[in-house]
Amino acid sequence: MWQLFQFPLCPFSRKVRLLLGEKGVGYDLVRESPWERRDEFLDMNPAGRTPVMVDDKGTVLIDSWAICEFFEETVNKAPMINGTAINRAEIRRLVAWFDEQFFADVVAPLMHERMKKRLIDRLSPDARVLREAMKLALNHLDYTDYLLDHRNWLGGATMSLADLTAAAHISVADYLGGIDWRGHEQTKRWYSGLKSRPSFRPLLSERMEVISPPQHYDKVDF
Amino acid sequence: MWQLFQFPLCPFSRKVRLLLGEKGVGYDLVRESPWERRDEFLDMNPAGRTPVMVDDKGTVLIDSWAICEFFEETVNKAPMINGTAINRAEIRRLVAWFDEQFFADVVAPLMHERMKKRLIDRLSPDARVLREAMKLALNHLDYTDYLLDHRNWLGGATMSLADLTAAAHISVADYLGGIDWRGHEQTKRWYSGLKSRPSFRPLLSERMEVISPPQHYDKVDF
Numbered sequence: 171m172w173q174l175f176q177f178p179l180c181p182f183s184r185k186v187r188l189l190l191g192e193k194g195v196g197y198d199l200v201r202e203s204p205w206e207r208r209d210e211f212l213d214m215n216p217a218g219r220t221p222v223m224v225d226d227k228g229t230v231l232i233d234s235w236a237i238c239e240f241f242e243e244t245v246n247k248a249p250m251i252n253g254t255a256i257n258r259a260e261i262r263r264l265v266a267w268f269d270e271q272f273f274a275d276v277v278a279p280l281m282h283e284r285m286k287k288r289l290i291d292r293l294s295p296d297a298r299v300l301r302e303a304m305k306l307a308l309n310h311l312d313y314t315d316y317l318l319d320h321r322n323w324l325g326g327a328t329m330s331l332a333d334l335t336a337a338a339h340i341s342v343a344d345y346l347g348g349i350d351w352r353g354h355e356q357t358k359r360w361y362s363g364l365k366s367r368p369s370f371r372p373l374l375s376e377r378m379e380v381i382s383p384p385q386h387y388d389k390v391d392f
Numbered sequence: 393m394w395q396l397f398q399f400p401l402c403p404f405s406r407k408v409r410l411l412l413g414e415k416g417v418g419y420d421l422v423r424e425s426p427w428e429r430r431d432e433f434l435d436m437n438p439a440g441r442t443p444v445m446v447d448d449k450g451t452v453l454i455d456s457w458a459i460c461e462f463f464e465e466t467v468n469k470a471p472m473i474n475g476t477a478i479n480r481a482e483i484r485r486l487v488a489w490f491d492e493q494f495f496a497d498v499v500a501p502l503m504h505e506r507m508k509k510r511l512i513d514r515l516s517p518d519a520r521v522l523r524e525a526m527k528l529a530l531n532h533l534d535y536t537d538y539l540l541d542h543r544n545w546l547g548g549a550t551m552s553l554a555d556l557t558a559a560a561h562i563s564v565a566d567y568l569g570g571i572d573w574r575g576h577e578q579t580k581r582w583y584s585g586l587k588s589r590p591s592f593r594p595l596l597s598e599r600m601e602v603i604s605p606p607q608h609y610d611k612v613d614f
Contacts, residue, residue: 216535217493229478235457236484244477255466256451262458271439313438 172197175211175222177204178376179285179345181277182234182269183221184338189238189331191369192248197223205290234269238331250331261325264317264332268339275306277339280346288380304348311354318356337364341373345383351392358392366390394419397433397444399426400598401507401567403499404456404491405443406560411460411553413591414470419445427512456491460553472553483547486539486554490561497528499561502568510602526570533576540578559586563595567605573614580614588612 174190174197176183190197202211204220215222215232223231231237242251251258280303283295314336317324325332340361343349351358364370365388374388386392396412396419398405412419424433426442437444437454445453453459464473473480502525505517536558539546547554562583565571573580586592587610596610608614 217489231481232485233488235488236481239484240477240481243480255462256453258465259453259458259462262461263454266455266457267439 171226173200173224174198175200175202175214175224176220177201178373178378179281179342179381180204180220181273181339181342182219184341184373185269185331185335186221186223186234186237187373188334188338188369189241189250191367191372192250192334193241193245194247195241195245205286235265238265242331250329250334252328252330253326257326261330261332264325265335268332268335272310272336272339276303276310276343276348279303280343280348284346285378285381300348303343304350307343307348308350308354311349311357314357314360315354318360323360333360333364337361337370341370345378345387346381347384351386362390362392393448395422395446396420397422397424397436397446398442399423400595400600401503401564401603402426402442403495403561403564404441406563406595407491407553407557408443408445408456408459409595410556410560410591411463411472413589413594414472414556415463415467416469417463417467427508457487460487464553472551472556474550474552475548479548483552483554486547487557490554490557494532494558494561498525498532498565498570501525502565502570506568507600507603522570525565526572529565529570530572530576533571533579536579536582537576540582546582555582555586559583559592563592567600567609568603569606573608584612584614 172190172195174183174186176187176199187197202208202220202222204211204218207218211222212218214224214230217232219233221234221237223237231240239251242249251261253261279299283299283303287293287295314324321327323329323333324336340349365374377383394412394417396405396408398409398421409419424430424442424444426433426440429440433444434440436446436452439454441455443456443459445459453462461473464471473483475483501521505521505525509515509517536546543549545551545555546558562571587596599605
């Protein structure tokens with residue numbers, strides 16, 4: 171059985187969990203707060219980041235990209251980087267888009283202001299930073315609306331790792347109150363479909379200590 | 393023929409170019425300065441980042457990870473993400489290590505202080521930021537020394553995308569005067585071997601306007 175080291179609001183761990191859920195790979199959750207920089211965790215992953223996966227034989231998988239590619243290569247069920255080489259490049263472009271741009275513009279500032287400041291420093295969030303992150307989130311939702319005007323799913327004709335990655339980051343931003351859904355009907359419909367999937371339900375029911383999500387957060391109809 | 397949009401000190405474009413060189417894929421260079429946010433470039437890649445590759449048929453490949461996986465999948469020569477699924481996960485972990493940690497700790501601050509400030513804002517670099525980046529570079533070289541004590545190449549028994557990615561980032565940091573090679577013999581020997589490869593020679597001979605590298609930069613013996 172795999173163990174997955176993570177914390178409830180880690181978007182990169184959520185991405186991996188959605189993939190494992192779709193592929194039917196079982197795992198136990200181990201709570202890890204990377205900001206505590208626990209020695210045993212740093213010995214396992216010198217980068218000090220979640221997610222990390224470990225199995226009974228001592229195999230250690232590190233980094234959400236490496237982990238997703240590993241399970242894509244070793245588990246045939248529910249391929250999530252699929253199609254021609256060009257289709258696969260488009261899926262990976264969008265994974266990188268959400269892991270880098272959306273994370274840096276939206277998720278990282280929200281996590282810093284609403285989670286880390288509260289948990290670690292006992293400080294209040296900076297309203298200016300929150301406003302800027304929420305404004306950038308709207309630009310990103312304009313882009314996903316545009317993609318979904320032209321395609322069934324973000325990465326192409328079928329559901330892919332692009333959708334799982336986007337949903338992972340959007341769900342963390344939504345938990346932290348950073349998403350204004352008004353006026354983004356295509357993305358809302360797409361996200362509602364993902365929320366109803368069995369791979370997504372367990373994530374939506376979990377809570378991070380001290381921080382509560384908005385009312386609509388775990389509802390398929392929102 | 394492929395066109396590769398890049399600028400001489402883009403580490404992510406260097407990674408792609410080293411891979412293309414090893415695989416014998418031809419391409420023309422197109423100079424792109426992403427900080428100018430040229431409309432035609434943003435139409436091609438809304439993320440506004442290099443590298444981007446375009447072929448005669450209008451195929452557009454975006455993001456260094458997606459591009460490297462594309463050529464790894466479509467060109468059999470010189471496999472660079474090779475071995476068992478676990479080996480491949482280790483290679484990808486190290487690619488992510490250099491693209492994220494080494495880039496954020498070392499390359500990004502050096503590029504900001506020594507390139508962008510000079511080219512765009514006509515400002516002097518902040519000596520404190522430079523010192524911190526150079527200190528973190530030494531920690532990273534300790535880690536590559538450690539890896540090379542246990543393995544022939546960074547990612548395992550054979551040369552891989554981990555080596556190409558590390559060399560790409562280290563070469564940009566070295567160009568910008570950020571690497572003190574004293575006391576890092578294993579990494580120096582490994583880097584000297586990479587520098588002598590035909591895939592690396594053209595990169596080392598290029599110069600970024602206004603900014604000159606240190607004397608040792610393009611020498612195999614340094």
